Amino acid sequence: MTIEKEKYIIETDTLPVYLDELLNHLDEKTEQITSFFQITKYDTKIKIVIWDDLEKYKEHISKYMEYRDYICGDTCDGNINILTLEEAHKEPPHKDMTLRELKDVTAHEFVHICHRYVQQGRKQDDYKDTWYYEVLATNLGNPDDFTLKYNEITHEKLLNFNKENNNYSMAYAIGRYMFENYSEEEMLEFAKYPKKLALAAEEIIDGTMEWLKTKLKYK
Numbered sequence: 001m002t003i004e005k006e007k008y009i010i011e012t013d014t015l016p017v018y019l020d021e022l023l024n025h026l027d028e029k030t031e032q033i034t035s036f037f038q039i040t041k042y043d044t045k046i047k048i049v050i051w052d053d054l055e056k057y058k059e060h061i062s063k064y065m066e067y068r069d070y071i072c073g074d075t076c077d078g079n080i081n082i083l084t085l086e087e088a089h090k091e092p093p094h095k096d097m098t099l100r101e102l103k104d105v106t107a108h109e110f111v112h113i114c115h116r117y118v119q120q121g122r123k124q125d126d127y128k129d130t131w132y133y134e135v136l137a138t139n140l141g142n143p144d145d146f147t148l149k150y151n152e153i154t155h156e157k158l159l160n161f162n163k164e165n166n167n168y169s170m171a172y173a174i175g176r177y178m179f180e181n182y183s184e185e186e187m188l189e190f191a192k193y194p195k196k197l198a199l200a201a202e203e204i205i206d207g208t209m210e211w212l213k214t215k216l217k218y219k
């Protein structure tokens with residue numbers, strides 16, 4: 001069924017009891033997120049597809065990338081896709097997932113939608129800036145899901161982002177460093193112009209590593 005709300009179009013076969021709570025949370029988060037991206041109004045409503053069948057969701061993902069058991073939300077087709085809490089629980093990494101976490105995943109995916117929105121006209125995979133998508137989404141979308149950890153971050157690792165084990169932890173740390181040391185204007189420029197990001201990448205990584213060592217008193 002399709003449910004039309006003021007800002008969203010929801011597609012779902014079964015109606016989760018927590019749908020309103022999920023959308024209210026998204027409403028609370030969107031203001032900060034859209035203000036970062038300086039988006040005042042969308043051309044169309046954002047579509048949220050809620051998947052209540054894990055197997056079908058796996059098929060959906062495999063059209064775009066290799067399915068991994070930690071994936072419970074995505075924006076591969078330009079919509080926000082999320083698994084229901086019940087289906088997410090079927091995969092080991094999410095067996096204890098709470099509604100709070102699911103709400104945060106939805107906000108995380110919303111950040112990706114905005115990021116892509118400010119890069120309009122870009123062709124898929126023109127630039128290797130997947131890592132920066134996750135820098136912004138982990139910090140603006142679901143920061144409560146991460147803690148600051150020491151990781152050896154290199155540009156090489158970031159360019160192969162999806163193959164790295166500590167990828168989200170690295171992205172989160174970079175974002176924490178950047179939000180303290182770069183202006184939001186600059187950070188938005190990096191989102192809009194991946195070429196600019198590529199040129200600054202080494203400097204950002206060096207800065208993050210120094211900052212991390214001090215912050216965590218790592219020797």
Ligand SMILES: [Zn+2]
Nearest residue numbers: 108112134137
């Ligand atoms: Zn993400």
